[in-house]
Amino acid sequence: MKIKLSLLNDVEDLYEDFLVHLGLSKSQYKKSGMKKGLSIRGKKEIELPCTLLRNGEVNPVYSGPAIEVLSQNDDFLALSKPAGIHGHPQSFAETDTVLNFVRSIGKANDFGGAEGGLLYRLDQETSGVLVLAKREATYNELRDNFHALAKEKIYLAAVRGKFEDLGEKTHFLKSSGEKGSIQKEDETGIEARLSVIKSWYDENSGNSLLQIVLETGVRHQIRAQLSFMGYPIIGDSLYGGLEEDRLFLHALKYAFDWEGKRIVFYDGSPLLFDKFFDLNSCL
Structure with a gap:
């Protein structure tokens, strides 16, 4: 046009x-x-x-998969991000990102730059709860103090084999490849920490469902760390995982301390995970 x-x-x-x-x-x-x-x-x-x-603007048309509004109040809008879409567009021509959806329902922000109020990022391939600030003061306070105020960042990941090595894991990650497209293990890199707190093994599929607490926030962190441990996520061909219909990584829960209260956002319906697991018994 x-x-x-x-x-x-x-x-x-x-x-x-x-x-x-x-x-x-x-x-x-x-x-x-x-x-x-x-x-x-x-x-x-x-x-x-x-x-x-219209450089820098978000197209008000949304053409991607359905996005569920999980909850909202005066400060926050929590969405269930599907796997396979980006959080924000690179140009006005894009119409299939989370921010396109947000603008299409009349909730767009004029602050936060390109990220439009998103409090954190999820990879394109990752599904799960994604939270936006609805007020500029809320956005600035949380982004400036994210590590202090974000109290829980819990993910689900499906891996091949029986995973039994629970506990905290630390690796040092360094971006590599074209435009830093992949993380390599390098002692000169950024410290990345996570804790695997639960593991459910399904004998029929031979896969394990892991519940993971993300303790730092490095790009591709969970994907890279599990791969280095010998358990790449199912569907994550970039890090050696088996080919599947999707990357089996899901942001299950985020919680923030806000104005004297613990605010919890939860997305307990990860698409296609029931292919391998009975989520009702696991969660």
Whole structure:
């Protein structure tokens, strides 16, 4: 889709004399398919891609899978994020992220930058509870003091084999690959800690369901640490897991200390986990 603009003044260079004032970077301009240095001298009208002119905005159209609103109050909106979608878009052209859904239901924020009030991130492949702040003061307080105020971060992960090594695990992770796409174990890396607090083994499938407390917050942390322990998550081919319909990693519970109370957000219905486990008996 393109938008037609009328030019009231003479413009020599489309990028240097016009679009740069909209806050567009050279890479964003290049990705739009338009050539830098394009002369529009003498023209009274030009047509530009809608995505270029609406840079930094979230499209109000949502085209992804259904998202359930788990709970909300004056400060928080808790959603059940499906596996396979991103939290926020990279451009206005995207319509299948969590923030697209939030804007489509009239709950969009004008603070928090690109993350639009999201208090933490979940990988595209990970499902589960995802919490947004609805007020700027709430967002700033929690983001600035996240490690102190986030009291519980509990995940479910399914792995192949009988897992019995409960307890706290520490690894040092360092981003590797194109654009840091994968974590490697490296003693010079960032310390990553988690605790495996429960394990249920299903003899029929030969898989274990793990309940994990995330103690730090490093990208791909649970995926990488379980892989280094010899138990990659089912569906996580990036870290050596068996191919499956989805990555079997789910954010089960987040809890925050807020205004003198413990606020708990819970998503106990991870899609497809019942393929291997009776969740009613496990949870």
